[in-house]
Amino acid sequence: MSFFKKNRSDSIDDLDQLRELLISSLHSNSEAQSYFNARLDCLSTLHKLCTICAPYDRYSNDPRMAAAHYISKYPDHLLVQVMPILLVIVNIPSNDYEDMNSNIIEPLLKAIDSARSLYRSTIYQDFNSIKEHYGLSQNA
Numbered sequence: 001m002s003f004f005k006k007n008r009s010d011s012i013d014d015l016d017q018l019r020e021l022l023i024s025s026l027h028s029n030s031e032a033q034s035y036f037n038a039r040l041d042c043l044s045t046l047h048k049l050c051t052i053c054a055p056y057d058r059y060s061n062d063p064r065m066a067a068a069h070y071i072s073k074y075p076d077h078l079l080v081q082v083m084p085i086l087l088v089i090v091n092i093p094s095n096d097y098e099d100m101n102s103n104i105i106e107p108l109l110k111a112i113d114s115a116r117s118l119y120r121s122t123i124y125q126d127f128n129s130i131k132e133h134y135g136l137s138q139n140a
Contacts, residue, residue: 015048015052021035022036037070040070041075043078043082046079049067050067050082053068054089064104065101065103068108072110072111076114079119080118080119083115087112090112
């Protein structure tokens with residue numbers, strides 16, 4: 001596969017190609033696993049994984065499970081930036097209103113839990129900065 005030949009800074013922009021790579025990683029393809037592990041500091045890849053993880057008909061559970069797995073491995077400072085997306089994903093019902101597969105929901109909840117305190121402090125810090133900017137007291 002040509003995407004393995006790319007250097008560390010290259011990333012896959014095509015979601016279908018990324019989906020195929022996720023399926024390969026799920027089936028223990030070490031090159032595919034290395035691709036994702038090498039990009040655990042890439043916000044762009046994290047956004048793409050969130051897109052693939054969302055429950056809609058385009059992607060089967062295999063790439064969604066792999067995407068959830070890699071999302072859970074991202075550092076908190078990046079997970080904070082996609083926290084609203086993750087919260088939406090775990091609350092979207094599937095087309096048949098079935099619960100999300102536990103192999104998808106558990107890693108997503110792990111990621112949310114991991115970054116929760118940083119997310120909460122970021123919100124409060126931003127909120128206080130906004131209040132301060134407009135000259136509002138802390139008690140207002």
